[in-house]
Amino acid sequence: MAAIEILGLEKTYTVGFWRKKPKLALRPLHLKVEEGEIFGFLGPNGAGKTTTLKLLMGLVFPTAGSARILGMEVNDPRMKAQIGFLPEQPYFYDYLTARELLEYYGQLSGVASKERSRKVKEVLERVGLPDAAGTQLRKFSKGMLQRVGIAQAILHDPKVVFFDEPMSGLDPMGRREVRDLMEQLKHEGKTVFFSTHILSDAEALCDRVAIIHKGELRGIGAVADLTSSVHGKVELVWEGTKVPQSLRTLDAECHVTGDTVRAVIPEARQDVALEALKREGLRLISLTPVRMSLEDYFVQQLKPSDLAVGVTS
């Protein structure tokens, strides 16, 4: 059974007061996320990521299509007891302390009163806020609120966790910790569905990604598969700062960094370049084919449709 199954989910908002106009937020979306996956939902700002998550959470209603999570309808309370959700830029009841907020969410999620205090304590430690348990949320920084948001999403030990821009507002250490946490969740057998526009996070974490732009799915697949296509170029790295004259005539893009040189050359000229390095007595450190990064793939997916596909606005 797929953890998340989206079947032609579509959303059109109506804007304007007198002259109402349709605004397409999500074109029919078909998507399947398997259990135990970390799935990245990528797209630039305004692509439709948050709309998709809101549809899955039952916060907005689809114009067409349907979705199932753990085999149940999105408004089924039995399903909601088994999922966690971190909204984008979360804001919580700021008159509560972190402990009180999590206790409240624990109550709403049906966590037994005997276990609740222990779970709240554990989850606060897990997100690095054990000392802030008794502090009112109005005194929290943006990064701390994000951590509380993550805590409330995993408090009740959900099977599927949805994070909307989970790295937002976090410093580099915080981002690293959240990445580690998401990997831990995967090792615990949970499914993680997260939206982001930070591609390095997705590349580091995800088993599979989907790219969405202007409400339309532009690409989907395993990160390794999407980035496996070769540019037809190789990257040479050697010691020293010297660039042989013969390499300069090979259309090589050379970058000297410290005491190493990186050069990207056409794959067909690889032998010539190696011969030149040997002749000059330069020690080769590595020779690797240049693969497409997730960023390259992302940009490639966004470009053509921008020209061909228009979205009603």
Added chain:
Amino acid sequence: MRLVHIASNTFREAVRDRVLYNLIAFALLMSGAAILVGQISIDIERLVVINLGLTAVSLFGLVIAIFIGIGLVSKEIDRRTLYTVLSRPVRRWEFIVGKFLGLAGTLAVNTVCMAIGVFAALLYVSHHFQKADGWLLVALYFIILQFLIITALALLFSSFSSPLLSAVFAFALFVIGCFAEDLRGFASMTQGVTRWVATGAAYLVPNFSALNVISSVAHEQPVSGQLIFYNTAYALIYAAMALCGAVLVFEHRNLK
């Protein structure tokens, strides 16, 4: 159970947002009135204190009911606190009813505290309680029934319109409702279509005038058991209908 959790959190919010601080203003008002009335009025101290006290209880509660009631839903949507609630096994109707019960509880506690103030002021000016003072409890009970209706209406309006408009609608309905009996009288004097429209409007607006027995109890007039029963049934049915309206709107609302 989730209803109770949502209601108790709403109550906690009101307390922590210092809503009950209005009690300080009320206490000052009642103390001042009791001292002043004792000095300037002869034989009507009791009448003045009851009228002033119960009217103040009603107005203070009304302001809280409207201004918190209109924000119960809209504030949660604006601040997106609702997202983490509705993504849990909480049905939308449970959220609305829980919020309503939370604010109703806050108003009830607030009214009880103010009632103690009224009785204290009454004791100060009269030096003793009399049997007719028991009817004050009925008047206070009717005031709480008014709060139930106005809270449900504020929730209904806030489920589809802006906080400002919701406040205007709720307050306007309160004012019109205070003259509901006059409206019914006017309807009976008209003819044809006007009669139908006026009668419809008269029965549609909440009848707050029937729930206002402040003047009667101040004059030591008893309140009939029949009126207590009818007013209770009326207020509960009216509030339930307004609440159902709020739930119906909210059930179909996209939380953008």
